[in-house]
Amino acid sequence: MNNENPYLLKTFKSIWLKHFNDNKKPLTFSFVNTLTFIKHKKLPVFLSTGTTNTKGISYRLSNNISSDYKNNVFIIYDVPEFNGKNNTSTNAISCYKVKQYPGFICDLKKYNTLKEYMLDVISKKSRYKFNSYKRKLETSHDIHYKMYLDDITPETYENIFNHFNKLLKKRFSDKKIVNNNLDPEEWDFYKEVTLPLILNKQAGLFVVYDKDKPIAITLLNFSKDTVLDVIRVFDIDYKKLRLGTVSIMKQLEWCIENNYKALDFSKGYYEYKQRWANKPYWFEYHIFYDKKSIKAKALALFYKNLFAFKLFVRKKHLTDYIHQFKFFLNSKRYAE
Template sequence: MNPYLQNTFKSIWLNHFNNENPALEFSFVDRLTFVKHKRLPVYYNTGGTNTKGINYKLSNRFLNDYKGKVFIIFDVHGVNNENYTKSSKMGCYKIEQYPGYICDLSNYQSLKHYMANVISRKSRYKFNSYKRNLESKYKIHYKMYLNDITPELYESIFSDFQRLLKKRFLDKKTVNNNLNPDEWTFYKEVTLPMMLNKEAGLFVVYDKDKPIAITLLNFSTSTMFDVIRTFDIDYAKYRLGSVSIMGQIDWCLKNNIKILDFSKGYFEYKKRWGNKPYWFEYHIYYDKESIKAKALAFLYKNFFALKLYLRKKHLTNFIHEINFILNKKKYAE
């Protein structure tokens, strides 16, 4: 079951981003709930852009509760798209927004087997060499925390997590949205109860007792979602990010996880390690008989299309870099 449709994630998200107001249900769709725009007759799925991919199914029953409204469903997985069809009463736009990358592990028995089929021989040699050198020079060990973590250890790891993430992006001289105080507070609050429900985990690479790479992960039955990852840039020459991914793929294969989903956004490591690319889509449903709803849906469609164009031209990266320059002191705190 998708973790972003479960009560733990949704209730804490509503507390943080919807002023503790309850979510709204509508008859045209199963599984999803919505929150309303402050001024417009526009409704967004609960979880907004803080999920790492959702799915839904249109209902066979249509009441009049959709009349005059627009519904925006963020981050729809483009892998299984058969349930997302237009109805006779509602129009629908589907706009690609972010590339996504999956490690489909279902046909592999080991990390070595996966790498032999997905990673080039030259890169395999390099990654294995980096891993051996790291483990020979330092006292490296790997740990996946699920529901076996104490609140005190959780606080300690999350403190290191924030410190390492901030350190890395200060070095990159760009912003990371996850470090926004509202975002970070949300992830810190939601992750522990999700871990206790086995819907989340923290994968940590240690040098002795010091965390040097941390990845926040969410789980469905057979999928592991990459939420936030970082590593200590002091170990960068060992390609610690790739070493951490190797450890996570190995863990997945040993624990019957069939898919490691790197989620939305392009990074070179995702393309290199993934074996199944796809697209995240935004779906916009609207009342066909409402002029206002049709106009709003059309405006949103074009706004999201513009955002995709800017990403493809790498202009959003430039905006993030300018934002970092203008707010450097804040990000260094």
């Protein structure tokens, strides 16, 4: 697999810019290496390319800083806390680091089999149940599993993504909440960007089939020795057979057998993430600003407080009501 972070690749950036920045070229600044930015429409604020569509960004500050940072604020989204420890402010620039989303990793380094991992992470009672779910699913249906990598055909890709969309709509229509991935602009982006990433060995589609019918699909990205969970869904008709649990088990097994060191469930809390992961962490937003500019200092403080408030709202589960209301306004989209 390609060892680069997929969200820093030209392929990801160019397609993201096409969908979310009117195809305008990204901007570079001397204070940070590797990253590019887009400008806020009205404010002297610059957002890291990819914004919230990334699943983990790492960066290093530059030793050669020119004056292009002056009077400006820079927001770098989705920095895992363990990737940001070496990033410190300079004499010219200060930084707020704001926790934003919990993250969950299945650290697989010391395990040779799925059984070993489950013995260490999953309780005895749950292990028995999960293995029985798998046996029951596989004996009652014609189940097989497939990880699509760079050998996927355009026809197969189109078919899987069509099923992917239908399963997501079915799942969230049942839950009666919105799923941001189903926003037409966002879905079109993922559909366009995933195939070239797959062909570049930066992504994969893990599919569970019942005969020829996809019943669970997970979009994964690959970064170094880590598999990153992007979007996952299962057919709710198989809910009683715990299809979601079985799909995770098979993905962990695939990761271990293919020498990956981690399956990263990425940002956002779900019960299954907490149950399966053995390494919780936090995603942070890093807000850099010109420490000598009153305007930049005020804007940076505003964004720091805004992101802190958003985290508070999520912790109090108030976003659930927002997602339910948005579903009510957009319910026709989920019935298509």
